[in-house]
Amino acid sequence: METRRSKRGRREANPSSEEEEHVDTDTCRKKKISSPKLDFFDALPxxxxxxxxxxxxxxxxxxxxxxxxxxxxxxxxxxxxxxxxxxxxxRKAVSIRAEKWSEPAHRFLISCCDAGNIHACYFLGMIRFYCLGLRGSGAALMARAALGSHAAAAFSLAVVRFNGSGGPAASRNPRAGFVLAARAALLGHVDAIREVGHCFLDGHGAPACSSLGRRFLVNASARELLAGSSGSGSDPTWILEDRASDPDPVNGFIREWFGSASDADGLRMCSNGGCGRRETRKHEFRRCAACGRVNYCSRACQARHWSDGGHKDTCREVEADVDAWAPDGGDVGDVDGSHGGE
Structure with missing residues (x-):
């Protein structure tokens, strides 16, 4: 009772203190309700x-x-x-599907190229060179990627030089093709290593040296074996730049782009299913000398299709048919799938 009387006495003695207390409480409540929430993302630099x-x-x-x-x-x-x-x-972030190709996708790749992305330079360069028919700008973008140590771009330019793609047959330059293939081989590109080996064996763009050529071919085969076994155990990325189990998305883009209409104008696709390159003029690619039914843009594609694509079996079937027709041993070309002239 004494406590209540003392409180009542204090209220009667100072009646304004209670009003100030209510005002302060309401003001604080209003401030708490109207205060904005802090966004931590906006505070990040x-x-x-x-x-x-x-x-x-x-x-x-x-x-x-x-x-x-x-x-x-x-x-x-x-x-x-x-x-x-x-x-x-x-590389996967700039890999657009052919069915998704549009002007915004083209602008996106251009923005990536302007920023200095070598994967985008190679991807857009291949599309312009083979799909859009813009040979000059496509080759320039691939060259820009090759200067940035993009192995696939250097090998693609080597194929262009070997075949004289985008120009007449007289524009073939085996020496320049060998130099570009050697650069891609130094960067670890398996197909480029195999191509350099064949160049040394045949003396195509480089001095003939069978021992050195065999060393490159063995090196390419060893890298492919490591790529095939890397999925189950350790991943030797230090020795492999281009894996056989991870094909380049741009090759799939070119195959989807042309589809079944690749022979409508007499131009052929490379018979290696993982390649996707298409001729830029008639009779640009060379045919297999044994069967004459398949054609390749490079000897690397020929070797890959011979072992992985099953051409070894079909070509041997052709050889057996020819031997049955000409038992005296008619000339059927090189059964190992070596290139023949047109």
């Missing part, structure tokens, strides 16, 4: 966000991963177009 986006871009498995990032918010859309992010985009 741009440099930190760009670093995270660059790492995500380098590990992206498809172009849709980058698109999903840009759709998150306005800030992510702006930072996702930064040169630092586009330059580090992975």
């Amino acid at each position: 741009d440099d930190l966000v760009l670093s995270v986006l660059s790492n995500l871009s380098s590990a992206a498995d498809s172009p849709s991963d980058l698109i999903a990032i840009s759709l998150t918010c306005k800030r992510m859309k702006e930072l996702g177009r930064n040169e630092a992010v586009l330059k580090k985009a992975s």
Whole structure:
């Protein structure tokens, strides 16, 4: 009772204190309700966000991963177009399907090329050279990627030089093709290593040296064996740049682009299913000297199709038929699938 009387006495003695107390409580409640929520993402500096986006871009498995990032918010859309992010985009992040090809996709690849992405330079260069018929700009983009130590781009330019693609047959340059193939071989490209080996064996663009040629061919076969066994155990990425189990997406793009209409104008596709290159003029690719039913853009594709594509069996069937028809041993060419002239 004494406590209540003392409180009542204090209220009667100072009646304004209670009103001030109510006012302060209401003011604090209003401030708490109207105070905005703190967004921690907006507080992050741009440099930190760009670093995270660059790492995500380098590990992206498809172009849709980058698109999903840009759709998150306005800030992510702006930072996702930064040169630092586009330059580090992975090979799969710039690998567009032929059925998804459009003007926005073309602009996306151009933006990646302008940022200095060598994968995009190679991908767009191949599309322009073989699909769009823009030979000059396509070769320039592939050359830019090759200068950036892109092995597949250097080997593609070697194939162009060997065949004189995009020009007359007289524009073939075996010496330049050998130099480009040797550069790709130094970068670890398996098909380029095999091509260099055949160049030394045949003296095509390089001095003939059978021992050196055999060493390159053995090296290429050993790398393919390592690539085939890397899935079950350790992954020797230090010795392999181009794996047989991981084909280049741009080759699939070219195959999808032309489809079944590849022979409508008399131009042939490379018979190696994993290649996808198409002739730029008639009789550009060479045929198998034994059966004459298949053609290849390079000796590397020929060797791969001979062992992996099953041409060894079909070519031997042709040989057996010819021997049955000409038992006196008629000339059927090299059964190992060596190139024959047109």
